[in-house]
Amino acid sequence: MNHPEWIAAYRRAGASRRLLTCVALLLAVASAAAAPPEKVALVGARIIPVVGPDVDRGTLLIEHGRIAAIGKDVKIPYDAMEVDVSGKVLFPGMIDPHSWRGLDQPNESLPVMPYLDVYDATDPSRLFFENALRDGITTVHVVQGNDCVIGGVTRVVRPIGLSLAEMTVAERVGIKLSTSPKRGFDRMLQMATLREAFLELDDYLERLAEQKYEEKLSKKEKKIDVGPKEARQRGRELIEPSDYDDAHANLVQLTRGQIDAWIYAGAATDVAPAIKIARDHGFLERTVLVLGPECFKAVDDIKASGRPVVLDDELVYRERDPLTGKLTETFVPKVFADAGVKFALQPSPDASLPERYLNYQAARCVREGLSRDAALRSITMNPAEAIGLGDRLGSLEVGKTANVVVLSGDPLNFNSWVEYVYIDGIRAYDRSKDPRLAELLGEEPEGEKKPPAEGEKEKKAEEDPAAKPDAAGNGKDATQGDASGGKSQGEKPGEKKDAPPGVRRPAHRDGAEGGE
Amino acid sequence: MTSRGDLNVECRMSNVECTTRWLMTTIALTVASGVTATPARAADPAGTAYRVGKVVTMDAADTVINNAVVLERDGKIEKVGRAPEVDIPSDYRIVDMPDHWLTPGFVDAHNHTAGSLRDLNDMVYLTNPGLRTLETIVPESELVKQGRAGGVTTVLLIPGSGTNLSGFGTLSKMGGESVDQMVVKSPGSLKIAQAGNPERYWFRVGRTFMNYNTRQTLEKARDYHLKWEAYEQQPDRADEPEYDPIWHEFRGLFRRDFPVSVHTQIYQVMMTTIDMLTVRLGLRTVLDHCTFDGYKIAPLVNETDAYTINGPRQYHFDRTERRMNGNAARWWQGGVRTLGINTDAPVVPEEELPYQAAMACWYGWKPYEALRGLTIIPAEALMLEKDVGSIEVGKQADFGLWTGDPIDPRSACELTVIGGKAVYDASKERRF
Incomplete structure (x- = not known):
C-alpha cells in the first residue's frame, strides 16, 4: 500500500x-x-432616449460609468474604446420596479415585520438576476411579496456583483405594506392589524418621550415635575435616532417621509384604505401604489391621490357576468393612461411566461392603443421615478448612469434581441457569450452565428402579437452583421462562462429557483 | 485474547485480507507480548518510543520522515527523527510498528457524538444564547470509542443546527475517564446555523427574519461586551456593568478567544455569513459544511481570514453545468487554502473522517492537502495549533498509526494515541 x-x-x-x-x-x-474601460463610445446605432426624439446613427459616449454625450456629432476622445453598434438600437436599461424574485421566499409568516430588510435574503446567484440581464433589465427593486401587513424595507440592486455590497444601487428605498388580506386574514383583520401597528407606534413614541424626559431629570437628580402629557411633550425633542428600537425605527422613518411606502392593493376595494392610511399617517406624498388588475375600477381615487402606480403583470382584467355569461375584458394600462395616471409595468414573476419581458408588456400596450411614448416610459422612466431614482436612471441623457441596452432592433419588436447590456458603463451581458442561450437555441456562439431558419422566424413572428409594422425598427436581419466588440472571436462555448471584464457575478444557483 | 473465529465474525473484508489481518494481528500480539516481557514494564516506563515506517509531521516545512522514531514523555512529543539519529532511553517502552505510518491525530471541527445525542439541540427559541454543550459530554461512550478507532483524537462538540444560535461548543479529546479529562476548552466555539435546518422552526421562517434575528442577538451580546470592555479599561469612569450570565460567555467570542462555527452552505447563505459574522461583527469564523454551490463564494472568502471546513457532503451535482463537482476541489480551485474536512458525526460516522477526505480526493482534491485538512488546518481553525495538529516537539502526543496512507480508504488505523495513552489498539480490541 x-x-x-x-x-x-x-x-x-x-x-x-x-x-x-x-x-x-x-x-x-x-x-x-479587471476594471472596465473608463470610456466607451457606442457608435452608429439608433438611440432611443425615451425622454426626447430618437437619434439616428448616433453616438453614445460613456465616461466613468455615466453617459457623457449623445448625438450625431459626438467627438470621441482618443482614449475611448469604440464599439461599432451600427444597425442596432440603444435603449435605456429597463427597470423592474417591484420584485421578490431575488429573495429566498416572498414573505415571512408574521403579519407586522417592519424591522426586516431584503438585504438579508437577496441572493446574487439567483437565475432571476442572470435572466434579468438577458432580458435587458439593469435595475431591480427587490421588495418583499404581497402576503404581509407590513413587510421589510426594500433595496434597489443591479443584477451584477458577487455580494449585495456590489449589487446595491440604493438601500432602504421603501417599506412594504399591504391593504389586501394576507393569507389567513380577512379585510377587517388586515386593516385592524395595520391600524394597530401605527397606533402602537404612536403609543411607543409617547412612552419613549416620557422616558427620555425622566432620564434627563434623573441626571440632574430631580424627580419628575410635570404630568405625563407635559412630560411627553418635553421629552419629544430629547429623542435621538439611535433611541428607536428595531421594531419601530423603520416605521418612524416612514411616517417622517424619510423612506417610501410601497402599498399593495390587490383589489379595487383595497385602494381607498391604502390611500387613507397613507394620508392619515402623513406619508401619502411618498407612496407608490402596487395594484392588482381589478384596481382600474378605482382609477378616480388613484388619480385624485396623485400617486404613481405599479400595475400587475396581468394586463388584461376579465370579468364574466354571472347572469348572462358575457365576458368583459379590460386592458388595464389603457384605463390608467386615459386617466393620466403615471404607471410602471412589472414583469411576471413566472419566468416561463412571456409577461416576464418588460418590452413585451410595453408592446402589448401599443397594440391596445397606448402611445409609443407612454409604453416606453412605463418600463423605463416611470419605474425609475417610482423608485426615486428618476434623476439617475430611466432614460438616455447626459449625466445619467450608463445603463444601456443594445438591441438588435426596436424594443417593441419582439423579434429584437438584447445584444449587449451596459450597467454603470460595464458591459454586463453579451449575447454572443451567453452559452446557455446558445445551447437553448441550438446556435453556435460568436463568429459561427447562423441566421435562424426561415420557418422558425415566421413562427416567432406569429407568436408575437406585438410585431406591428409601426413599432418595428430594424429587423432581425440587420443583426446578422458582425457588430461585436470583436474581443472573443473563436472562443469555445465552455470558455465563455466567464463574465466580461469588470463584472463580478456568481454563476447562478442550479436547480429549481424556489428551493434548495 | 481474540480467537481467529471472533475475527472472522467481525471482519467485513474478503477472506484473503481477513487472513492477512489475522496474521498481522498475531504478529502484533507477539510483538506486544515481547514488550510486556521486558523488565521496564515492571517499573512504569518513563516514556514511549514509536518506531515507525513513516512520520507525516504536517509541520510548516511539510516534513516527512521515513524509518522514524517518535519519543513520547508525559503525554507530549519529546523527539522526532530518523531512527538512527534518535537515541531511545533504556527505560522507554518501545512500540515497534516498522510498516506503519504515524500521522497527527485527526481534528474534527464539527462533531455531535462526544455528547449525548438526546441533548443535541434544545430548540427553545430561534436563538438560544446561554446554552452550551459542556453539560452534555459523555466520556467513554460507544460513539467516542468508535470515533477514535478512526484516528480522531480531538473534536469540537457543537449543538445541532435546528435553531439559528444553538449554544457554545466544547473542544474535547476523544479520550478521558471524566468530563474534566476530556475537555480541552469551553467554550470552544459559538454555534450558529444559517438557513437550512432552522427554516423548519415553527411555521417556517425565511432568511430575512433569521438573519435579522441572529444579528440582533449577536449585537446585544456585542453591546454587553463593549460595555464591560469600556469599564475594564477605565474602571473609574463608570459603574461596573451588570453581570448577565446569558451574555457573559460571548465576551470571548468578541475578543476572538474562540471562533464562531457556522453551519452554512449555498451561495447566498455563505455570502451572509461572511458579510455579517466575519466582516461586520469581526468574528473569527469557521465555515462548516460549505456544500452545494457554496464554493462559488471563494473570492469573498479569500478576502477574509475565515476557515473553510467542508463536509460531510463531498460532491455537488450542478444541474446547469451538468457535472459533478468535488466541493473541496472547487474550493481549492477557488484559491481557498485554509481548507479542512468534517464529518458532522453522527451524520457521517466520526471514524469515517479520513474517508470523507478520500472522497474529496476522488473528486479532485490532493491527498497531502487532504491530510492537512484533517489535522493542522482544523487545529488552526479551532485555535489549537500550539497543542495538536502536527507531530512536533512539545505538542501533545496525539497520533494515529496507520497501515498506510490514511487518505487511502484501504488503510486501517491500528493504534490511536491521545496524550501518550493508547485509546484504541486494534491488536487488543479490533473494531474494524
Missing part, C-alpha cells in the same frame, strides 16, 4: 506548493479586479 509517486511529489511540493498558491491567488485577484 505504498504510494511512492505522490509521496515523492509532496516532499518536492514543499516549496513549489506555496509558490503556486501565490501565483493562483494573484491571478484570482487580477481577474476579479
Whole structure:
C-alpha cells in the first residue's frame, strides 16, 4: 500500500506548493479586479432616449460609468474604446420596479415585520438576476411579496456583483405594506392589524418621550415635575435616532417621509384604505401604489391621490357576468393612461411566461392603443421615478448612469434581441457569450452565428402579437452583421462562462429557483 | 485474547485480507507480548518510543520522515527523527510498528457524538444564547470509542443546527475517564446555523427574519461586551456593568478567544455569513459544511481570514453545468487554502473522517492537502495549533498509526494515541 509517486511529489511540493498558491491567488485577484474601460463610445446605432426624439446613427459616449454625450456629432476622445453598434438600437436599461424574485421566499409568516430588510435574503446567484440581464433589465427593486401587513424595507440592486455590497444601487428605498388580506386574514383583520401597528407606534413614541424626559431629570437628580402629557411633550425633542428600537425605527422613518411606502392593493376595494392610511399617517406624498388588475375600477381615487402606480403583470382584467355569461375584458394600462395616471409595468414573476419581458408588456400596450411614448416610459422612466431614482436612471441623457441596452432592433419588436447590456458603463451581458442561450437555441456562439431558419422566424413572428409594422425598427436581419466588440472571436462555448471584464457575478444557483 | 473465529465474525473484508489481518494481528500480539516481557514494564516506563515506517509531521516545512522514531514523555512529543539519529532511553517502552505510518491525530471541527445525542439541540427559541454543550459530554461512550478507532483524537462538540444560535461548543479529546479529562476548552466555539435546518422552526421562517434575528442577538451580546470592555479599561469612569450570565460567555467570542462555527452552505447563505459574522461583527469564523454551490463564494472568502471546513457532503451535482463537482476541489480551485474536512458525526460516522477526505480526493482534491485538512488546518481553525495538529516537539502526543496512507480508504488505523495513552489498539480490541 505504498504510494511512492505522490509521496515523492509532496516532499518536492514543499516549496513549489506555496509558490503556486501565490501565483493562483494573484491571478484570482487580477481577474476579479479587471476594471472596465473608463470610456466607451457606442457608435452608429439608433438611440432611443425615451425622454426626447430618437437619434439616428448616433453616438453614445460613456465616461466613468455615466453617459457623457449623445448625438450625431459626438467627438470621441482618443482614449475611448469604440464599439461599432451600427444597425442596432440603444435603449435605456429597463427597470423592474417591484420584485421578490431575488429573495429566498416572498414573505415571512408574521403579519407586522417592519424591522426586516431584503438585504438579508437577496441572493446574487439567483437565475432571476442572470435572466434579468438577458432580458435587458439593469435595475431591480427587490421588495418583499404581497402576503404581509407590513413587510421589510426594500433595496434597489443591479443584477451584477458577487455580494449585495456590489449589487446595491440604493438601500432602504421603501417599506412594504399591504391593504389586501394576507393569507389567513380577512379585510377587517388586515386593516385592524395595520391600524394597530401605527397606533402602537404612536403609543411607543409617547412612552419613549416620557422616558427620555425622566432620564434627563434623573441626571440632574430631580424627580419628575410635570404630568405625563407635559412630560411627553418635553421629552419629544430629547429623542435621538439611535433611541428607536428595531421594531419601530423603520416605521418612524416612514411616517417622517424619510423612506417610501410601497402599498399593495390587490383589489379595487383595497385602494381607498391604502390611500387613507397613507394620508392619515402623513406619508401619502411618498407612496407608490402596487395594484392588482381589478384596481382600474378605482382609477378616480388613484388619480385624485396623485400617486404613481405599479400595475400587475396581468394586463388584461376579465370579468364574466354571472347572469348572462358575457365576458368583459379590460386592458388595464389603457384605463390608467386615459386617466393620466403615471404607471410602471412589472414583469411576471413566472419566468416561463412571456409577461416576464418588460418590452413585451410595453408592446402589448401599443397594440391596445397606448402611445409609443407612454409604453416606453412605463418600463423605463416611470419605474425609475417610482423608485426615486428618476434623476439617475430611466432614460438616455447626459449625466445619467450608463445603463444601456443594445438591441438588435426596436424594443417593441419582439423579434429584437438584447445584444449587449451596459450597467454603470460595464458591459454586463453579451449575447454572443451567453452559452446557455446558445445551447437553448441550438446556435453556435460568436463568429459561427447562423441566421435562424426561415420557418422558425415566421413562427416567432406569429407568436408575437406585438410585431406591428409601426413599432418595428430594424429587423432581425440587420443583426446578422458582425457588430461585436470583436474581443472573443473563436472562443469555445465552455470558455465563455466567464463574465466580461469588470463584472463580478456568481454563476447562478442550479436547480429549481424556489428551493434548495 | 481474540480467537481467529471472533475475527472472522467481525471482519467485513474478503477472506484473503481477513487472513492477512489475522496474521498481522498475531504478529502484533507477539510483538506486544515481547514488550510486556521486558523488565521496564515492571517499573512504569518513563516514556514511549514509536518506531515507525513513516512520520507525516504536517509541520510548516511539510516534513516527512521515513524509518522514524517518535519519543513520547508525559503525554507530549519529546523527539522526532530518523531512527538512527534518535537515541531511545533504556527505560522507554518501545512500540515497534516498522510498516506503519504515524500521522497527527485527526481534528474534527464539527462533531455531535462526544455528547449525548438526546441533548443535541434544545430548540427553545430561534436563538438560544446561554446554552452550551459542556453539560452534555459523555466520556467513554460507544460513539467516542468508535470515533477514535478512526484516528480522531480531538473534536469540537457543537449543538445541532435546528435553531439559528444553538449554544457554545466544547473542544474535547476523544479520550478521558471524566468530563474534566476530556475537555480541552469551553467554550470552544459559538454555534450558529444559517438557513437550512432552522427554516423548519415553527411555521417556517425565511432568511430575512433569521438573519435579522441572529444579528440582533449577536449585537446585544456585542453591546454587553463593549460595555464591560469600556469599564475594564477605565474602571473609574463608570459603574461596573451588570453581570448577565446569558451574555457573559460571548465576551470571548468578541475578543476572538474562540471562533464562531457556522453551519452554512449555498451561495447566498455563505455570502451572509461572511458579510455579517466575519466582516461586520469581526468574528473569527469557521465555515462548516460549505456544500452545494457554496464554493462559488471563494473570492469573498479569500478576502477574509475565515476557515473553510467542508463536509460531510463531498460532491455537488450542478444541474446547469451538468457535472459533478468535488466541493473541496472547487474550493481549492477557488484559491481557498485554509481548507479542512468534517464529518458532522453522527451524520457521517466520526471514524469515517479520513474517508470523507478520500472522497474529496476522488473528486479532485490532493491527498497531502487532504491530510492537512484533517489535522493542522482544523487545529488552526479551532485555535489549537500550539497543542495538536502536527507531530512536533512539545505538542501533545496525539497520533494515529496507520497501515498506510490514511487518505487511502484501504488503510486501517491500528493504534490511536491521545496524550501518550493508547485509546484504541486494534491488536487488543479490533473494531474494524
